[in-house]
Amino acid sequence: MSKQVIVITGASSGFGALTARALARAGHTVYAGIRETKGRNAPQAEAVAAFARENGVDLRAVELDVASDASVEAGIAEIIAQQGRIDTVIHNAGHMSFGPAEAFTPEQFAELYDINVLSTQRVNRAVLPHLRKQRSGLVVWVSSSSTRGGTPPYLSPYFAAKAAMDSLAVSYASELTRWGIETAIIVPGAFTKGTNHFAHSGSPADKARAAEYDNGPYAGVPDQALKGLASLEPADADAASVATAIVEVVDMPFGTRPFRIHIDPSEDGAEIVNGVADRVRAEIFRRIGLEDLLKPHVRG
Numbered sequence: 001m002s003k004q005v006i007v008i009t010g011a012s013s014g015f016g017a018l019t020a021r022a023l024a025r026a027g028h029t030v031y032a033g034i035r036e037t038k039g040r041n042a043p044q045a046e047a048v049a050a051f052a053r054e055n056g057v058d059l060r061a062v063e064l065d066v067a068s069d070a071s072v073e074a075g076i077a078e079i080i081a082q083q084g085r086i087d088t089v090i091h092n093a094g095h096m097s098f099g100p101a102e103a104f105t106p107e108q109f110a111e112l113y114d115i116n117v118l119s120t121q122r123v124n125r126a127v128l129p130h131l132r133k134q135r136s137g138l139v140v141w142v143s144s145s146s147t148r149g150g151t152p153p154y155l156s157p158y159f160a161a162k163a164a165m166d167s168l169a170v171s172y173a174s175e176l177t178r179w180g181i182e183t184a185i186i187v188p189g190a191f192t193k194g195t196n197h198f199a200h201s202g203s204p205a206d207k208a209r210a211a212e213y214d215n216g217p218y219a220g221v222p223d224q225a226l227k228g229l230a231s232l233e234p235a236d237a238d239a240a241s242v243a244t245a246i247v248e249v250v251d252m253p254f255g256t257r258p259f260r261i262h263i264d265p266s267e268d269g270a271e272i273v274n275g276v277a278d279r280v281r282a283e284i285f286r287r288i289g290l291e292d293l294l295k296p297h298v299r300g
Contacts, residue, residue, distance in 0.1 A: 003027055003028055003029065004028045004029070004138075004250065005028070005029045005031075005079065005083045005085055005086050005087050005088075006023055006028050006029065006030045006031065006086075006088040006089075006090065006250070007030075007031040007033055007062070007064075007075075007076070007079055007086055007088075007089050007090070007127070008020050008023075008030065008031070008032060008033060008090040009033040009064060009066050009090065009091055009093035009119065009123060010033065010066070010092045010093030010094060011032035011033050011034055011048075011061075011092065012034045012035075012041050013044065014239070015092055015142060015188065015239065015242050015243065016033075016092040017032070017044075018239060018240050018242070018243035019090065019092065019242070019246050019247070020032040020048070020059060021051055021059065021243075022240070022243040022244060022246070022247045023246070023247055023250060024051075024055070024057035024058060024059035025055065025057055026247050026250075026251065027057075028058070028250070029058040029060075029083065030057075030058065030059045030060070031060050031061075031062040031075075031079050032048050032059060032060065032061050032062065033062055033064030033066070033075060033093070034048070034061050034062070034063070034064065035063070035064060035065035035066070035067075036063075036065070037061050037062075037063045038063075044061075048060065048061040049061065062075045062078060062079060063075055066093045066115070066119030066120075066122060066123060067114055067115060067118075067119060068122075069122055072122045072123055072126050075126075076123070076126040076127055076130075077126075085130065085134060086127055086130055086131065086137070087136070087137055087138065088137065088139075088140065088250055089123060089124075089127045089131075089137075089138075089139055089140070090140040090142065091119075091123065091139070091140065091141045091142060091165070091169075092142040093115065093116075093119050094115060094142070094158075094161075094162070094165075095112060095116065095158075095201075095202065096155070096158045096201040096202070097112055097155070097157045097158050097201050097202035097203065097204075098154055098155060098158075098201045098202070098203065098222070098226075099154055099203050099204040099210050099222075100153075100154060100204065100209070100210055100213040100218065101154075101156035101157070102206075102209055103204030103205075103206045103207075103209040103210035103213065104157050104204045104205065104206070105204075105205045105206060107205075108157065108202070108204070108205055109157050109160070112157040112158060112160075112161045112202070113160075113164065116158070116161035116162060116164075116165050117164045117165045117168060120141070120165060120168060120169075121168070124139070124172070128176070128181075131176075131179070131181050132176075132179045132181070134180075135179060136180045136181065136254070137179075137180070137181040137182070138181070138182045138183075138184065138250065138257070139169075139172065139173075139176065139181060139182070139183050139184075140184050140185075140186060140246060140249065140250070141165065141166070141169035141183070141184070141185045141186065142186050142188065142242075142246075143162060143165065143166040143185050143186065143188075144158075144159075144162040144166070144188060145187050145188065145189045145190065145262065145264045145266075145268050145270035145271075146159045146162055146163075146268075146270075147159070147162050147163040147166040147187075147274075148163075148166075148270045148273040148274050149189070149264070149268035149271075149273065150268035150269055152225045152228065152229060153218075153221060153225055154221065154222055154225055155225075157202075158201075166185065169183065169185050170281065173185075173259070174285070174293040174294065175293075176296070177292070177293050177294070177295060177296045177297055178292075178293065178297050179297075180296055180297050180298070181296060182254060182255070182296040183296075184249045184257045184258065184259065184260075184261065185260045185261070186242065186245060186246055186249070186260075186261050186263065187260055187261065187262045187263065187270055187271070187274065188242045188263050188264065189262075189263065189264030189265055189266045189268060189270070190229050190232075190233065190264075190266055190268070191233070191237060191239045191242070191265075192226075192230045192233055229266070232266040232268070233265055233266050234265045234266075236265075237265035237266075241263050241265075242263050245261050245263050249261060254296065254298075255295065255296055255298070259278060260274055260278060262274070282294055
């Protein structure tokens with residue numbers, strides 16, 4: 001395993017924080033992207049520094065607000081100035097919402113799309129020129145089993161955004177292989193414990209519209225949806241298993257990494273559907289004479 005310079009977005013908590021620490025323990029130089037490191041997330045930034053000191057690892061917080069072009073460009077420039085390179089970028093930043101779709105305003109949908117999808121485009125535009133110049137690199141996308149697995153009600157803005165992000169990841173993958181850049185898509189299931197994903201989820205702005213659902217024929221659906229998801233999750237389900245999977249992928253030799261890795265204790269069916277979709281994609285590439293775009297090219 002060679003030491004890599006890695007940047008991960010949305011690393012103040014949840015999968016991001018767990019992954020940043022696990023990668024640092026594995027011997028990599030890791031930049032934990034966190035917004036407002038001198039403001040409301042100052043305690044999280046200090047926790048990163050404390051973890052590095054206590055464990056003797058190279059883990060650093062970097063100011064990275066994925067909703068801001070300027071912040072992303074400045075954060076990536078800081079890493080390049082300090083390290084001279086970036087080897088791996090991990091798209092992890094995201095936000096969830098919960099409530100009937102109709103009760104969310106278009107502006108709320110746009111905000112969720114910005115955080116979960118456009119953020120990856122901002123980061124890619126800042127990072128990829130460096131990876132392409134190196135003719136090597138790895139882009140890891142933290143997707144969701146909701147993009148093709150079971151989709152319980154009341155999570156539509158998040159599900160729609162993650163589906164768009166997954167589609168973007170697939171498209172990017174074939175456009176980067178000839179640059180020597182590899183893609184891995186991590187697909188976690190619905191971990192209801194071990195992260196703040198559900199606890200910090202957004203709610204509909206149109207409270208009156210939401211009340212019509214809650215007090216009408218959909219009364220009780222929110223509780224049933226959340227309880228049902230939790231009941232599908234095995235007692236030993238551990239959010240840290242997502243971080244472990246990402247470390248394993250990062251440490252694999254170039255050209256051997258699987259295109260998708262599912263970590264879904266509840267087994268909601270996404271692995272089956274994704275398997276079919278990815279095979280269809282590969283077959284189309286073969287039929288149009290671009291099969292070489294399915295695998296990253298040797299550096300050089």
